[in-house]
Amino acid sequence: xxxxxxxxxxxxxxxxxxxxxxxxxxxxxxxxxxxxxxxxxxxxxxxxxxxxxxxxxxxxxxxxxxxxxxxxxxxxxxxxxxxxxxxxxxxxxxxxxxxxxxxxxxxxxxxxxxxxxxxxxxxxxxxxxxxx
Amino acid sequence: xxxxxxxxxxxxxxxxxxxxxxxxxxxxxxxxxxxxxxxxxxxxxxxxxxxxxxxxxxxxxxxxxxxxxxxxxxxxxxxxxxxxxxxxxxxxxxxxxxxxxxxxxxxxxxxxxxxxxxxxxxxxxxxxxxxx
Numbered sequence: 001x002x003x004x005x006x007x008x009x010x011x012x013x014x015x016x017x018x019x020x021x022x023x024x025x026x027x028x029x030x031x032x033x034x035x036x037x038x039x040x041x042x043x044x045x046x047x048x049x050x051x052x053x054x055x056x057x058x059x060x061x062x063x064x065x066x067x068x069x070x071x072x073x074x075x076x077x078x079x080x081x082x083x084x085x086x087x088x089x090x091x092x093x094x095x096x097x098x099x100x101x102x103x104x105x106x107x108x109x110x111x112x113x114x115x116x117x118x119x120x121x122x123x124x125x126x127x128x129x130x131x132x
Numbered sequence: 133x134x135x136x137x138x139x140x141x142x143x144x145x146x147x148x149x150x151x152x153x154x155x156x157x158x159x160x161x162x163x164x165x166x167x168x169x170x171x172x173x174x175x176x177x178x179x180x181x182x183x184x185x186x187x188x189x190x191x192x193x194x195x196x197x198x199x200x201x202x203x204x205x206x207x208x209x210x211x212x213x214x215x216x217x218x219x220x221x222x223x224x225x226x227x228x229x230x231x232x233x234x235x236x237x238x239x240x241x242x243x244x245x246x247x248x249x250x251x252x253x254x255x256x257x258x259x260x261x262x263x264x
Contacts, residue, residue, distance in 0.1 A: 025242040025249060026164060035158060074252025095248055102238040109234045110157040116227055117157060120206025 028073065029099060033058060033066040035107050038092065041076065042100045045091040075099060160205065161231060165190060165198040167239050170224065173208065174232045177223040207231060 028034060033055075040046060040054055051063060058066075067090055070076040075096035081087040092100070160166060165187075172178060172186055183195060190198075199222055202208040207228035213219040224232070 022164070022239065022242045022246060025246065026167060026238065027159075029238070029242070032154070032158060072253050072256040073249050074256075095245060095252070098245070099241060102234070102241045106158065106161070106234040106238050107154065109231060110154045110161070113227060113230070114154060114157065117205050120227070121204050124204040124206075 025073070028069060029103055031066070033062060034070060035103055037066060037070065038075070038096060038100055038103055039107075041090060041092045041096065045089045048088045048090070051090065070096070157205070160201060161235055163198070165194060166202060167235055169198060169202060170207070170228060170232055170235055171239075173222060173224045173228065177221045180220045180222065183222065202228070 029038075036055060037051065040051065046054070048063070048067075051067075052058070052060065055063070067076060067078070071078050071090075074093060077091050077093050079089045079091070081089070161170075168187060169183065172183065178186070180195070180199075183199075184190070184192065187195070199208060199210070203210050203222075206225060209223050209225050211221045211223070213221070
């Protein structure tokens with residue numbers, strides 16, 4: 001079987017800590033805000049206020065939560081400089097940089113195939129009965 | 133800025149249909165069952181009953197829902213052979229095969245870096261105050 005051995009998931013047990021960890025990681029890194037923040041920080045460190053300006057649609061709360069989750073996973077580091085007001089910089093860690101390539105590859109796949117997917121969805125929705 | 137131009141997301145507007153589409157696709161393809169089914173079908177077509185045997189932990193309902201979502205997105209095709217009982221085969225489409233590489237790359241990243249992420253989480257949880 002291709003794929004599973006490469007992943008080391010031949011004995012797939014989704015209740016195992018390992019599979020739950022992989023699943024959790026996939027769901028977090030696939031989140032649109034995480035993808036976007038990793039893409040922006042790939043260009044270099046950013047202050048909180050810069051990130052807010054570069055992503056006008058994100059709320060302050062959602063930006064805080066997403067950065068904290070990226071920091072907790074070890075993907076982003078947070079540096080506080082005790083000026084007045086304090087300055088907070090965010091930067092990709094080495095681990096965060098290593099995530100950039102696979103995340104961008106997946107996002108590029110999604111961007112490239114979006115029209116095809118939308119067509120498939122429209123076809124499916126018109127030819128299949130709706131669930132009752 | 134690296135990353136965003138490559139994605140064509142320089143003018144990122146998460147309310148746009150395009151960004152919502154990309155975000156929806158990322159969240160679906162990052163789902164653990166979708167990743168696993170794409171990985172299994174990469175090896176060749178499978179009957180519904182075979183998939184159930186290969187993924188003992190998935191419920192019949194969740195397998196049905198995940199396959200339907202993959203079919204709706206045009207990633208998996210479903211062929212019914214009108215035998216008694218009817219035989220139902222699932223197969224990756226060309227689009228589904230094209231997804232295999234980026235999804236496996238992301239899953240491999242997650243598997244490879246899981247220990248590092250778990251360590252970062254433990255460190256974060258012991259050194260930061262819990263939110264009140």
